[in-house]
Every structure is written in structure tokens, then in C-alpha cells.
Amino acid sequence: KAGVTQTPRYLIKTRGQQVTLSCSPISGHRSVSWYQQTPGQGLQFLFEYFSETQRNKGNFPGRFSGRQFSNSRSEMNVSTLELGDSALYLCASSSAGTSFHEQYFGPGTRLTVT
Amino acid sequence: AQTVTQSQPEMSVQEAETVTLSCTYDTSESDYYLFWYKQPPSRQMILVIRQEAYKQQNATENRFSVNFQKAAKSFSLKISDSQLGDAAMYFCAYRSASSGNTGKLIFGQGTTLQVKP
Numbered sequence: 743k744a745g746v747t748q749t750p751r752y753l754i755k756t757r758g759q760q761v762t763l764s765c766s767p768i769s770g771h772r773s774v775s776w777y778q779q780t781p782g783q784g785l786q787f788l789f790e791y792f793s794e795t796q797r798n799k800g801n802f803p804g805r806f807s808g809r810q811f812s813n814s815r816s817e818m819n820v821s822t823l824e825l826g827d828s829a830l831y832l833c834a835s836s837s838a839g840t841s842f843h844e845q846y847f848g849p850g851t852r853l854t855v856t
Numbered sequence: 857a858q859t860v861t862q863s864q865p866e867m868s869v870q871e872a873e874t875v876t877l878s879c880t881y882d883t884s885e886s887d888y889y890l891f892w893y894k895q896p897p898s899r900q901m902i903l904v905i906r907q908e909a910y911k912q913q914n915a916t917e918n919r920f921s922v923n924f925q926k927a928a929k930s931f932s933l934k935i936s937d938s939q940l941g942d943a944a945m946y947f948c949a950y951r952s953a954s955s956g957n958t959g960k961l962i963f964g965q966g967t968t969l970q971v972k973p
Contacts (some may be wrong), residue, residue, distance in 0.1 A: 790959030843958040847901035
């Protein structure tokens with residue numbers, strides 16, 4: 743099976759702009775979770791989507807949003823970018839078929855805000 | 857709220873030796889899962905080992921094993937016969953067993969492991 747893919751891999755944006763990141767989960771996985779990774783804050787949970795519904799949300803401002811499509815692909819959007827949004831954004835997919843709900847991570851999108 | 861703490865920002869080990877990475881967590885839940893993830897310099901996060909809280913037996917995956925002490929809320933990772941390819945950042949992670957939280961991992965700050973030849 744193909745792994746989790748994320749596009750684009752690298753992105754440079756200017757403060758105030760908005761950005762959309764994409765994540766394609768492993769085939770058959772219905773859950774997609776998003777995380778932000780920064781040197782200062784570490785890995786922080788953004789939100790999880792399951793069957794096109796947001797099931798859980800982390801402690802991030804409303805500028806961060808997401809959605810999931812019927813094929814389980816997910817996008818996250820950050821509006822009005824701030825310098826502090828520079829980070830590696832990771833998505834992970836999992837299957838609801840096991841008790842572990844093991845998450846498989848994508849390679850990430852490196853976002854730089856200037 | 858649950859928290860995960862890794863108190864060792866950096867560790868080093870000689871190739872073929874054994875190293876233990878520490879992790880403590882705080883939770884009021886009785887049912888949960890614990891994980892160790894590895895993130896090599898290429899950035900792809902990989903699951904190393906996992907533990908169900910209701911199992912007393914420590915998980916083992918080849919050269920990787922854990923010491924799970926539920927009462928102490930401790931979950932350390934032991935890497936035996938360390939190899940150069942083990943060099944990476946290691947993250948300890950917690951996941952609640954409650955149905956609404958299956959997609960949320962809570963991570964520690966990470967431990968960078970250096971393996972010396």
C-alpha cells in the first residue's frame with residue numbers, strides 16, 4: 743500500500759496570506775489527524791477528521807481549519823498567516839479497524855512564513 | 857488534561873551498546889495507549905513500539921522494549937545493540953482509549969539520540 747502523502751512538501755508564504763495543505767491517507771483509512779511541529783512547542787495536535795466530520799480539535803485559533811472529503815483526503819487551511827505559523831505540518835492516517843488505531847504519518851509540509 | 861514529559865533532550869550511545877530513554881506521563885484515565893515514535897532526519901515519523909495500559913506485560917519489538925510502570929506513570933524505551941540507523945529524535949506519545957479521542961496523540965518534547973560508531 744502507498745503511504746500517507748502530503749502536498750506540497752515545502753511552502754513559503756507571506757504574513758497575512760492564507761495557505762492550504764493537502765493530505766492523502768493510506769487507502770482504506772478513514773481517520774486523518776493533523777499536527778504542528780515547531781522547535782519551541784514540539785508536536786501539537788490540531789484536529790482529527792473521520793468520515794468527513796471533525797471529531798476532535800486541539801487548542802488552536804480559528805484561523806486553523808480543515809475538512810475531509812468523501813475519499814478521506816483531507817485539507818487544512820491557515821488564514822491570515824503569522825510568523826509563528828512557520829512549522830512542519832504533519833498529517834497521520836489511521837484505520838478504525840484495530841484497537842490501537844495506529845497512526846501512520848506523512849513526510850510533512852514545511853511552511854515558512856516571511 | 858494529559859501530559860507527556862521526556863526529561864532527556866539529548867542522549868548518546870556507543871554502537872552495539874544499550875540505551876534507555878525516559879518518559880513519564882500524567883493522566884486520570886485508567887485505559888489508554890502509549891507509543892514510542894522515531895523521527896529520523898528525513899522527518900518521516902515511524903512507530904517503534906506500542907503498549908496497552910491494561911496489559912502488564914511489557915511490549916517488545918526486536919531490539920526495542922519498554923518498561924511500563926503504570927502506577928508510577930512511567931514508560932521508558934530500551935534500545936539494545938544500538939545501530940547507526942537508530943540515530944533520530946524519539947517521541948513518547950499518549951492516546952486516550954475513549955472513543956472520541958482515538959485520533960489525538962499527545963507527544964512529549966522528544967529526545968535526540970546520537971549513536972557513536
